[in-house]
Amino acid sequence: SSHALSSEQALQTRLGQALEPLQQQHPGKSGIHMLADAHDAYAARALLARTAERTLDVQYYIWRNDTTGHLLLNELLHAADRDVRVRLLLDDGGTRAMDAILSALDQHPKIEVRLFNPFVLRTPKAIGYLTDFARTQRRMHNKSYTADSTISIVGGRNIGDEYFAATDGVLFADLDVVAAGSVVKEIAADFDRYWNSPSAYSTSSLLPAMPQQAKEKVYEGLRTDVQRSESQAYAEAVHNSRFSTDLLAGNLPMQWAETSLVSDDPAKVLRHARPEDLMLSQLTPVIGEPHQLLEVVSPYFVPTQAGVDAFGKLRQQDIRVRILTNSLEATDVVAVHAGYEKYRKPLLKTGVELYEMRSQIELRPKAAPSASTPQQPRRNTPSPAALSGSGANSTPGSSGASLHAKTFAIDGKRLFVGSFNFDPRSAVINTEMGVVIKDPELSQQISQNLDKHLPLMAYKVELDESNRLTWTGKNPQA
Numbered sequence: 001s002s003h004a005l006s007s008e009q010a011l012q013t014r015l016g017q018a019l020e021p022l023q024q025q026h027p028g029k030s031g032i033h034m035l036a037d038a039h040d041a042y043a044a045r046a047l048l049a050r051t052a053e054r055t056l057d058v059q060y061y062i063w064r065n066d067t068t069g070h071l072l073l074n075e076l077l078h079a080a081d082r083d084v085r086v087r088l089l090l091d092d093g094g095t096r097a098m099d100a101i102l103s104a105l106d107q108h109p110k111i112e113v114r115l116f117n118p119f120v121l122r123t124p125k126a127i128g129y130l131t132d133f134a135r136t137q138r139r140m141h142n143k144s145y146t147a148d149s150t151i152s153i154v155g156g157r158n159i160g161d162e163y164f165a166a167t168d169g170v171l172f173a174d175l176d177v178v179a180a181g182s183v184v185k186e187i188a189a190d191f192d193r194y195w196n197s198p199s200a201y202s203t204s205s206l207l208p209a210m211p212q213q214a215k216e217k218v219y220e221g222l223r224t225d226v227q228r229s230e231s232q233a234y235a236e237a238v239h240n241s242r243f244s245t246d247l248l249a250g251n252l253p254m255q256w257a258e259t260s261l262v263s264d265d266p267a268k269v270l271r272h273a274r275p276e277d278l279m280l281s282q283l284t285p286v287i288g289e290p291h292q293l294l295e296v297v298s299p300y301f302v303p304t305q306a307g308v309d310a311f312g313k314l315r316q317q318d319i320r321v322r323i324l325t326n327s328l329e330a331t332d333v334v335a336v337h338a339g340y341e342k343y344r345k346p347l348l349k350t351g352v353e354l355y356e357m358r359s360q361i362e363l364r365p366k367a368a369p370s371a372s373t374p375q376q377p378r379r380n381t382p383s384p385a386a387l388s389g390s391g392a393n394s395t396p397g398s399s400g401a402s403l404h405a406k407t408f409a410i411d412g413k414r415l416f417v418g419s420f421n422f423d424p425r426s427a428v429i430n431t432e433m434g435v436v437i438k439d440p441e442l443s444q445q446i447s448q449n450l451d452k453h454l455p456l457m458a459y460k461v462e463l464d465e466s467n468r469l470t471w472t473g474k475n476p477q478a
Contacts, residue, residue, distance in 0.1 A: 059145075157176050198270070
């Protein structure tokens, strides 16, 4: 087993020293900085790897074997070369065609790779779903990225080109937060809980060791990937970003608020977790019950009849409920959408406001200013289209967009951002995590963005006089 840095050790790092004065000004609170823009989200991860001095603890459901996946692995490799301890915990269901790379990285003296709930048969992994479905269907859906046990990124993004606007195919609209302060201790401890759990297996126990020459070839491939033309936009995003400079100077815009981590016990995948140790049991005591307004953004939304009844009870109390999920044209998992379809009419009959995201909206970030261009400080609130998750323009242009952000806001006072979807898989099967932020400004910004951008980025679903479903939306070019 191994563990995160102690508070005393974290304070000895540059990040710890930079953030300690802010923490003293806001005792018991956490600094929150929204990452809605896809290039900003990439740059923040790369720059945290470059800024870390002692540790990087990285936990993801999916890590793609593609351009941005390789670039961020290269950042972890460079950090390890500087004597930073790297712990990389990946759900084995999301590491397709990665065995050689992960084995080579695991052989670096400062990197350890563990695979969560792994497949016994490595190729093809899909056979594991057939032969051991009861176990292999249960996945670690958590996403966190923590540097020096001092600052973390938590949210909906996995690692891959579709999450960072690096593909001509479907782009995911997503949302993360950078968190500093008291909640990071909870996130670091939660990483340790997963890292040291019975379901986390050392890569060396699963994969054959790489010969020295093959290992060096993997390292060289990662190091030269940055020279490829596909990588240049991301090298430029890092070059232009003031994230680490502002962070170390104490100038990164942050909203300091009471913030709590909610997370499933990793024993959930073994069906050994107690009900009180599951995320759903923790959510209501932390975030509270809505009294006026509940706004839900969930790409994979399958409320079940119990959910329909719960939303119906809220409506009976005259509590407004507004939900944004994917339309059929935008979803990347048609089977989930099929599970959702039968609940549309029952939801609408209760008075729920239902919206479905359109596929044809532009998700590519605007060109970043050059490094020599003076930059004005940015408010620490989601960008105008943060509810589409990417800081995007709501205009036609991409080959396809799919909602991937997972957030909900209550009464314009409290906000959740994390990995949890409103569906049975998140509730019962997979492990999940997220942060609850008690801050009216951030929560109300969600509402304001929905008010402004839903007509352009989503269809409003309603029932006509004949009880038939209708979809309406504004023309973004009008």
